[in-house]
Amino acid sequence: MKKKHKAVVTLVLIHLLLTGCWDQRLLKDSRLVYSSAFDLEDGDKILTTAIIRDFQGQTPTNVEIQDTGKTLRETRLKMDRKINGSFEPSKNRVFILGEDLAQKDIYQFLDVFYRDPTSSISSKIAVAEGRAADILSTLGQKNTLISEYLAEQIKSSEEGTEVDIHNLQTICTVMFDEGKDFMIPLLSMEDGEVEIEGNALFHKHSMTGELSVSQSSLFLILSDNKAKKARFVTKVDTNNKTPLDDYIAYNIVNPKSKMKIVSDSPHNIKVEISLKAGITISEYPADKLTDKKNIEKINQKIEKDLLKRSKKLMETIQTANSDLFGIGRELIAFHPKTWEKINWEEDYPEITITPKIETEIVGHGIIN
Structure with a gap:
């Protein structure tokens, strides 16, 4: 009888615990x-x-x-x-x-x-x-x-x-x-x-x-957020017979970026954003990639183009007063005294952000 009594009590407890969802x-x-x-x-x-x-x-x-x-x-x-x-x-x-x-x-x-x-x-x-x-x-x-x-x-x-x-x-x-x-x-x-x-x-x-x-x-x-692929097109020439030969398409591979506060003076905040990346050529109809000197010239033109784009990018985001890089967060964490003395709402569009780009062509297809 004791076993039967325990079984009944157990069933009652299980029934109480297994309640339904009242807000289904x-x-x-x-x-x-x-x-x-x-x-x-x-x-x-x-x-x-x-x-x-x-x-x-x-x-x-x-x-x-x-x-x-x-x-x-x-x-x-x-x-x-x-x-x-x-x-x-x-x-x-x-x-x-x-x-x-x-x-x-x-x-x-x-x-x-x-x-x-x-x-x-x-x-x-x-x-x-x-x-x-x-x-x-x-x-x-x-x-x-x-x-x-x-x-x-x-x-x-x-x-x-x-x-x-x-x-x-x-x-x-x-x-x-x-x-x-x-x-x-x-x-x-x-x-x-x-x-x-x-x-x-x-x-x-x-x-x-x-x-x-x-x-x-x-x-x-x-900002070190490259996903699976990142493709660009750069104009590297103007003297070819067909306009198609003036352009080169490439992928960015193994990029390494870094942001550094160069100057934390409240009246002269300077930030440096550097990028080192590999370049793999995905399209170049002019096909002048057998000469190492020519490859270096093309690499320099890509570097120059990316640097020009980067400067325009900094100008655009500062004009929009949009701190996409989280420079303010960097100041809060590592330069708190500077942060206390500035008005980021007004000062951010006026700070100096300098990009530095370094590339290297590491691949140019399977035909040469």
Whole structure:
């Protein structure tokens, strides 16, 4: 009897411990959102565009819903009343911000995602030239897997060292870092197709400028963030019979970059960013790579071109007041007395950032 009594007590305890989920969210009752876009309307209202995956028989289709409100939460509540089922954004893969909205304080608009535990904060985030809604509307008409398409497009650019690796969660940390800024992909529409135009530069919470694709790649290499591949094209000649022979395409391999505070005087901050990298030639129709002296001349021209681009890059990010390299963070950590005496908001655009480039051609194809 004692054994039977113990068994009953054990079963009761197990029953109490194995309680069900009181806050479960059933997929059959939800309408899953896979991508969203946000734009400013009438100066102070938010237009939210969401793509919901639906089925017509056995065929998947996209359903686009839109609404406006003073906050994102208000637009979400309005859209929830337009659909049969609950508005469920936890599967969202891509958020696109319209250019006008991105130039405001984006944290005000994104606050709802950071507070809601069901939000997909691992989603990719990008800025659209013009209206973000236009991108979703155009793609949604001809591509059922629009969210997957956009996410894979951004991932491909990450692997090509064209955009930085960020999502909704990672930018939140940097937004409140007084010594570093960030950039996120900049999308555009060309002939009905979405292109990665470059990157939108941010200072604190707002978009302040932009980089082209080649500038973005150069920044990522200089900041020691090269991905799988990094490709460039440089004009090395002007005397060939055909213009095609004037250009050389190459890959950056084994880059080693370093940032150094040369002068920490509050009135004369100087920073040196150096890069040493190998070059492998991927295309050169002129085919003059058998002569070592000519190879050295080509290498010098590539070095000179990358240095010129680097100087233009520094000018662009300082004009945008976007501390992408995290120079402020370096000052906070290793030069705290200098940091206390400066106003980084005003002083950063005026500091001296000097790039130094050193390259070596280490490969030029299999034919010579």
